[in-house]
Every structure is written in C-alpha cells, then in structure tokens.
Amino acid sequence: MRFERLKSKYIPEVAAIEREAMAEPWSENMIASELENPNSTIVVGIEGERVICYGGFRRTLDEADILNIAVIKDLRGQGIGKGLMARLISEAMACGVRVLTLEVSEQNTAAIALYAGFGFERAGVRKRYYNNSFDALIMRLKLGEGVDKT
Numbered sequence: 151m152r153f154e155r156l157k158s159k160y161i162p163e164v165a166a167i168e169r170e171a172m173a174e175p176w177s178e179n180m181i182a183s184e185l186e187n188p189n190s191t192i193v194v195g196i197e198g199e200r201v202i203c204y205g206g207f208r209r210t211l212d213e214a215d216i217l218n219i220a221v222i223k224d225l226r227g228q229g230i231g232k233g234l235m236a237r238l239i240s241e242a243m244a245c246g247v248r249v250l251t252l253e254v255s256e257q258n259t260a261a262i263a264l265y266a267g268f269g270f271e272r273a274g275v276r277k278r279y280y281n282n283s284f285d286a287l288i289m290r291l292k293l294g295e296g297v298d299k300t
C-alpha cells in the first residue's frame with residue numbers, strides 16, 4: 151500500500167468507503183470541501199489502483215481533530231488501519247500539531263482499541279451523541295511523547 155494526499159479523482163472511491171463504513175456518511179461534496187480546506191489533511195492508502203483506506207485531520211493552531219478514518223470492509227483486521235493511523239500521526243507532527251483529539255462511539259471497540267494502541271487516552275464523554283443514543287468518547291494524544299507503532 152502507498153499513501154497519497156487526497157485528490158479529486160479519488161473522491162468517488164472515498165465516498166463509497168464512507169457509505170460502507172459510516173452510519174452518517176460524508177457525501178462527495180463534503181469530501182470535496184475538506185479537500186479545499188487548507189487546514190485539512192486527508193490521506194488515502196492505495197493498493198494497485200484502488201483506494202483501500204483513508205483518513206484525515208483538521209488543524210486549529212497546534213491542535214488537530216481526527217476526521218473519519220476507514221478501511222474497506224473486506225480488508226479490515228490486517229494492519230491497514232494501524233498503518234494509516236501511523237501515517238496520520240507522522241503527517242500531523244510534520245505540520246507542527248502537538249495534540250490530536252478525536253470522537254468515537256463507545257460502541258466502536260475496534261476503533262477504540264486502535265486509538266488506545268497509539269496512546270490515545272480518554273479525555274471526556276459526550277452523552278448520547280450518536281443518533282441520540284450512544285455516548286461518544288473524546289480521546290486525546292499528545293504528540294512527541296514516544297509514539298511508535300509503525
């Protein structure tokens with residue numbers, strides 16, 4: 151797998167992964183507006199000619215929020231998500247980001263385990279955030295403190 155920055159030609163494939171992975175998927179227009187946002191960095195993982203994962207973050211000063219990250223369903227559980235997360239962390243560090251935060255459904259054990267493996271710690275809870283029923287965990291990682299999961 152190789153990583154590239156998101157380009158417009160990849161948007162339909164990213165949107166298809168979104169629809170497969172997310173309860174409230176981003177539309178192609180929403181993805182295109184992240185592409186235009188100078189504070190957003192979106193990375194896609196490509197195998198051959200096919201986009202197999204993507205993820206990104208949006209910066210505010212020296213902090214950044216992780217946006218959606220997802221791997222094609224058939225290819226999960228093979229270390230792709232871990233490689234993607236490592237790439238996002240190194241891109242964030244290269245942009246001068248010092249703190250990464252994210253929100254994840256308390257139900258999403260795979261994603262929570264992925265984030266915890268990189269040292270993200272629980273920083274708060276947003277009650278009944280998803281479909282007004284599940285809580286969202288807020289997780290936080292200070293960069294430059296020995297993250298090494300590559």
Ligand SMILES: CC(C)(COP(=O)(O)OP(=O)(O)OC[C@H]1O[C@@H](n2cnc3c(N)ncnc32)[C@H](O)[C@@H]1OP(=O)(O)O)[C@@H](O)C(=O)NCCC(=O)NCCS
Pocket residue numbers: 171172217218219220221222225226227228229230231232233254258259260261263264265267
């Ligand atoms: C979360 C997601 C990106 C993980 O990608 P992946 O390629 O399957 O993950 P990996 O194979 O790299 O696994 C990385 C770590 O995640 C955790 N993990 C992955 N799948 C898991 C599962 N089914 N159950 C528990 N932990 C799991 C483990 O900690 C694993 O590390 P380990 O192999 O050292 O134990 C993927 O499941 C996905 O696309 N989910 C749907 C979209 C989503 O929920 N995104 C996150 C919220 S925005």
